[in-house]
Amino acid sequence: MSVLARSVGNAFRNKVRTAAVVAVLAVAIGLALAMLVANQAVGAKVQELNASVGTVLTVNPAGGQGFDGGGEPLTAEQAGTAAAVPNVSSVVGTSSLRLRNATEAAAQSTAGTQAGGPQGAPGGGQSQNQGTATVTTSLTAAIDAGTLGGRNQAANGTTGTSGTATAQPARSLPITATGIGAEVDSTGKALGITQGNGLGDYTAESTNALLGTTLAEKNGLGVGSTFSINDRTFTVAGLFDSGTTFGNNALYVTLPTAQGLAELPGELSSMIVTVNSMENVDSAKTALQAALGTDKADVTQGQRNLETAVSSLDSVKNISLIAFLAALGTAGLIILLIMVMLVRERRREIGVLKAIGAPNRTIGLQFVLEALVVVAMGSVVGAAVASFASGGIASALISSSSTTTTAASTGRGVGGGAAGFPGGGSGMPGQGGPFGGASQLLTSVTASASPGVIAAGIAAVFGVAIIGALIPALLTARIRPIEVLRGE
Incomplete structure (x- = not known):
């Protein structure tokens, strides 16, 4: 039987344990991939803001x-x-x-x-x-005038030459x-x-x-x-x-x-x-x-107060990177503990293989391949989890960041966008809070689980899996067949 076939068979030797390990790994890998996707999305948004607003x-x-x-x-x-x-x-x-x-x-x-005022803008101006x-x-x-527009229009009534107030016609924006x-x-x-x-x-x-x-x-x-x-x-x-x-x-x-x-x-x-x-x-x-x-x-x-927002997004980017590394490390630790446990359970099997001439390299490769089989299954499930969760995680991180930045920016006024532009800092209503009309830039971060990002994340997971499996694989070299067989 080849090493690969034996590794795949060993991975499913205990189906209940394998399913549990795959489930735990899927959560860790899914979280790692989701954080990586969020990190890439926020990084792209920071570059966009710096390029389009900062100059x-x-x-x-x-x-x-x-x-x-x-x-x-x-x-x-x-x-x-x-x-x-x-x-x-x-x-x-x-x-x-x-x-x-x-x-x-x-x-x-x-x-x-009729009211004696000049023609032109409301109130004669x-x-x-x-x-x-x-x-x-x-x-x-x-856009309808609404309640606020109605109040402003009520305040724009004029007084004619007779001294009686003449209500102005209703105005839209x-x-x-x-x-x-x-x-x-x-x-x-x-x-x-x-x-x-x-x-x-x-x-x-x-x-x-x-x-x-x-x-x-x-x-x-x-x-x-x-x-x-x-x-x-x-x-x-x-x-x-x-x-x-x-x-x-x-x-x-x-x-x-x-x-x-x-x-x-x-x-x-x-x-x-x-x-x-x-x-x-x-x-x-x-x-x-x-x-x-x-x-x-x-x-x-232009949009000077977005510097605070960009700084906040940088913090989100760093947090998502740290979370990605932490989840990646967790997956590696899970693999390490599982493989150490398997090596201990299979001491007799390892001793027999070494007694019949199997080299340490072959035995170690068997455990590495077994770990990769389990990680591959966990990565498939984890990628599916990440594809659904990455958008929500990114939105939660951005929302938290935007809320914090908005609170810090209260009282600074609307940003200095170009006057009269849609979304500019002209002080007009509806400009979207302390970030002015560019506030939608902060909330328009699109986190899509692209194949490239997912592939990079899975490659990192496999790298950690190999490292986590090599340590117990090296422990097989310390097992002496005579000691194992003597105990039987």
């Missing part, structure tokens, strides 16, 4: 943030100045608009005129980056429209276009637009559909998904188009500056602020 600087007008605050608008000349700063790899200008439904805007305008024109659209916002100079979002990442194509020529006025998925669904639009902004007809070139309902209540057009709609040619609401590496971010930020002037622009690191 982005946001430039806003000095004293301005989003649709609020003072300051003078940025210009194309300042964008050229920013592009000339050392270590700056790209500069993308933006122009942000707030679109009102045309029917609602007309009703509001009529009510405002205008957003700082929309010129003197009210920008209207045929689109209907995808505005739609965020952003003119961009490249196909990026507020974090400098490529737009997540789910259908269709980009805007095409970002340096020229066009009638193409990218709509958020919820906004398109609300208005029954798809790729190729048309809608209007003011008196211009636009075509839906593509749909994007920002990851949040509020962020998807938005649309993108080219920068020149947005400037034309706002009747503010050459002006920018903000600039997204990408630095060539994380190591140069601080120096580039200082140089950029000096080049633009503290009285002209405010330079902030």
Whole structure:
């Protein structure tokens, strides 16, 4: 009988014990593989955050943030100045608009005129980056005002010349429209276009637009559909998904188009500056602020408060690695104890084999192969366990990390994303807590048990199994056949 056949037969000699050992090993191996998958997933997310967020600087007008605050608008000349700063790899200008439904805007305008107030924005005011024109659209916002919106609208009533209060018509939330100079979002990442194509020529006025998925669904639009902004007809070139309902209540057009709609040619609401590496971010930020002037622009690191989140994710990554090693060590210890017990039980068998001339190497190989047979069965079950448990374990680790980081970040305010962008740090509602609109990045860690990761984990398990089986295999060399046979 060959060594392999004898090893397989020995592995099933005591079926109850083998089943128990396989079950225990499956739990340990499954936990080890799940932790390895979680470690890989968190590591990939950390790299993504560092690459997409850590090198982005946001430039806003000095004293301005989003649709609020003072300051003078940025210009194309300042964008050229920013592009000339050392270590700056790209500069993308933006122009942000707030679109009102045309029917609602007309009703509001009529009510405002009857109350003696100027036409335009609610309460007679205008957003700082929309010129003197009210920008209207045929689109209907995808988000209802709700209770908070109703309270704000109630506070926006005006008083006419007769002194009697005139209630303003009900308003829905505005739609965020952003003119961009490249196909990026507020974090400098490529737009997540789910259908269709980009805007095409970002340096020229066009009638193409990218709509958020919820906004398109609300208005029954798809790729190729048309809608209007003011008196211009636009075509839906593509749909994007920002990851949040509020962020998807938005649309993108080219920068020149947005400037034309706002009747503010050459002006920018903000600039997204990408630095060539994380190591140069601080120096580039200082140089950029000096080049633009503290009285002209405010330079902030995009989503700065995500540094705490990244640090927390690093801790999760380390914890998952330690847990993987601990589970791997546990599996190795189980194998070691089982094989030591088997060597002790089979002293007589080993003595007989050595007496008839079997070398220690052959006997040791038999025990190693027997251990590998048991480990192989445990790995199959463990891989199945890991494929189902890895997602839940990763989510639990990330949720715990996010909760801790959120508590530590309370009171720091919303992150400084690009003003007016979906998910940006413009102080608008629905931005997702202290991480701003990028909070979905932290909770979007996808832990999938890929074949490569599982294969690497099983290879590590087999390595530990071989080490755990070699120790008792070496003990067979100490068994002297004459002592064993004398005792029989």
